[in-house]
Amino acid sequence: EDQVTQSPEALRLQEGESSSLNCSYTVSGLRGLFWYRQDPGKGPEFLFTLYSAGEEKEKERLKATLTKKESFLHITAPKPEDSATYLCAVQGLYGGSQGNLIFGKGTKLSVKP
Amino acid sequence: DADVTQTPRNRITKTGKRIMLECSQTKGHDRMYWYRQDPGLGLRLIYYSFDVKDINKGEISDGYSVSRQAQAKFSLSLESAIPNQTALYFCATSLASGNQETQYFGPGTRLLVL
Numbered sequence: 001e002d003q004v005t006q007s008p009e010a011l012r013l014q015e016g017e018s019s020s021l022n023c024s025y026t027v028s029g030l031r032g033l034f035w036y037r038q039d040p041g042k043g044p045e046f047l048f049t050l051y052s053a054g055e056e057k058e059k060e061r062l063k064a065t066l067t068k069k070e071s072f073l074h075i076t077a078p079k080p081e082d083s084a085t086y087l088c089a090v091q092g093l094y095g096g097s098q099g100n101l102i103f104g105k106g107t108k109l110s111v112k113p
Numbered sequence: 114d115a116d117v118t119q120t121p122r123n124r125i126t127k128t129g130k131r132i133m134l135e136c137s138q139t140k141g142h143d144r145m146y147w148y149r150q151d152p153g154l155g156l157r158l159i160y161y162s163f164d165v166k167d168i169n170k171g172e173i174s175d176g177y178s179v180s181r182q183a184q185a186k187f188s189l190s191l192e193s194a195i196p197n198q199t200a201l202y203f204c205a206t207s208l209a210s211g212n213q214e215t216q217y218f219g220p221g222t223r224l225l226v227l
Binding site: 031032034036041042043044045046049051087089091100101103104105106 | 117146153154155156157158161171201203213214215216217218219220221223
């Protein structure tokens with residue numbers, strides 16, 4: 001069964017304090033791993049897609065990396081506006097779900113000034 | 114204008130009532146999805162549609178039905194609402210494109226069933 005586990009559930013950082021969020025996954029053939037940002041009461045906002053181990057993508061203070069078992073979202077020198085819940089999802093190649101997204105429960109990030 | 118819109122944004126209803134949530138998109142995508150989000154449970158797939166004539170059940174379809182009226186419109190109905198259907202509901206769209214397919218989400222509908 002495809003599964004996604006995110007850790008930690010919540011993370012509190014001081015402004016400028018770099019850290020990483022973890023997404024561990026099991027899937028029968030990875031088609032893609034997705035990172036989304038979600039602000040309270042709003043829809044998830046797409047950040048990155050990673051397709052193969054070793055791939056990295058960057059956007060402003062965020063950098064996503066991928067291995068065969070997990071992905072990390074590195075946040076460098078975060079600002080208060082980076083506060084949000086970060087969601088990880090995987091899409092498998094096989095199975096009856098035809099590659100639908102399986103989401104983790106998210107990591108709630110709070111950045112204090 | 115937003116690419117994916119949902120109406121209503123907020124809805125309060127009573128147990129046993131039938132309600133419909135609507136989703137429209139201007140992205141030209143062929144695939145559309147309905148999810149619900151509950152605290153501590155994450156996003157779960159209710160129904161999905163790969164085109165107007167292709168509708169499929171997701172992980173938690175019991176108590177829900179859908180209609181794909183056109184490529185750009187996908188509606189979710191609760192036939193007889195119950196309190197444990199209180200949740201945030203999101204519509205999403207994607208474009209089938211080989212192995213690269215990203216889902217884009219609407220702003221959500223907050224539903225309260227009393």
